[in-house]
Amino acid sequence: MSGVLAVILGVCVLNWPGISILVAAVLFGVYLLVSGVAMVIFALSLPVTAGTRVLLFLSGAASLILAVLAFRHFGQGYAILLLAIWIAVGFIFRGVATTATAISEPGLPGRGWAIFAGVVSIIAGVVVLAWPFDSIVILALVVGIWLIVIGVVEIVSAFQMRKDVKTIQGDWHRGQAGHAVPAA
Numbered sequence: 001m002s003g004v005l006a007v008i009l010g011v012c013v014l015n016w017p018g019i020s021i022l023v024a025a026v027l028f029g030v031y032l033l034v035s036g037v038a039m040v041i042f043a044l045s046l047p048v049t050a051g052t053r054v055l056l057f058l059s060g061a062a063s064l065i066l067a068v069l070a071f072r073h074f075g076q077g078y079a080i081l082l083l084a085i086w087i088a089v090g091f092i093f094r095g096v097a098t099t100a101t102a103i104s105e106p107g108l109p110g111r112g113w114a115i116f117a118g119v120v121s122i123i124a125g126v127v128v129l130a131w132p133f134d135s136i137v138i139l140a141l142v143v144g145i146w147l148i149v150i151g152v153v154e155i156v157s158a159f160q161m162r163k164d165v166k167t168i169q170g171d172w173h174r175g176q177a178g179h180a181v182p183a184a
Contacts (some may be wrong), residue, residue, distance in 0.1 A: 002154055003154025005151070007148050009144075009151075010144045010148035010151060013144030013147065014144035021080055025079035029071050032063045033067035038060070039057070039059050039060030069082070081133070087128055087135075088128035090125070091124045092121070092125030093125075094118075094121050095120070095123075098114055098117055099119060
C-alpha cells in the first residue's frame with residue numbers, strides 16, 4: 001500500500017511541482033509555528049539551566065517570527081524562500097559535520113567517501129542558497145522521481161514477498177501431509 005501511495009505522490013509532485021512546493025512551504029510554515037510555540041513553552045516550563053532556557057526561548061521566538069513572515073507575505077514567495085534556505089542550511093551543516101568528522105577520524109571506514117559526500121552536501125547547500133527558487137523546483141522534481149522509484153521498488157518487493165510466503169506455505173503444507181499420524 002505504501003508503494004502505491006509513494007507512486008501516486010511522486011506522480012502528483014511531477015505533474016504539479018509548483019503546487020507541491022506551495023504545499024511544502026505551507027507545511028513548513030505550520031512546522032515553524034508549532035515548533036516555535038513548543039520551544040517557548042519549554043523555555044518557560046522545563047527545569048533547565050538559565051542558558052538552556054534562553055536558547056530555547058530565542059529559538060522559539062525566531063521560529064515564530066519566521067512563521068509570521070512566511071504566512072504574512074505568503075503571496076510574495078517568502079514561505080518558499082524560507083523553505084529553500086532551511087534546506088540549504090541543512091545541507092551545509094550536514095556537509096560540514098560529515099566532512100569534519102571524516103577528516104578528524106583517520107580510522108573511519110569509508111573516510112574518503114564520507115569526505116566526498118560532505119563536500120557535495122556543502123556545494124549543494126551553497127547552490128540552493130545562491131538560486132533558492134530554481135533549486136527548490138529541481139528538488140521537487142527529484143523528490144517526485146525518487147518517490148516513484150521507491151514506490152515501484154516497494155510494490156515489486158511486496159509481490160515478491162507474497163510469492164515467497166505462498167511458496168513457504170505450500171512447502172510447509174506438503175511437509176505436513178508427508179508426516180501424517182496413522183489412525184489407531
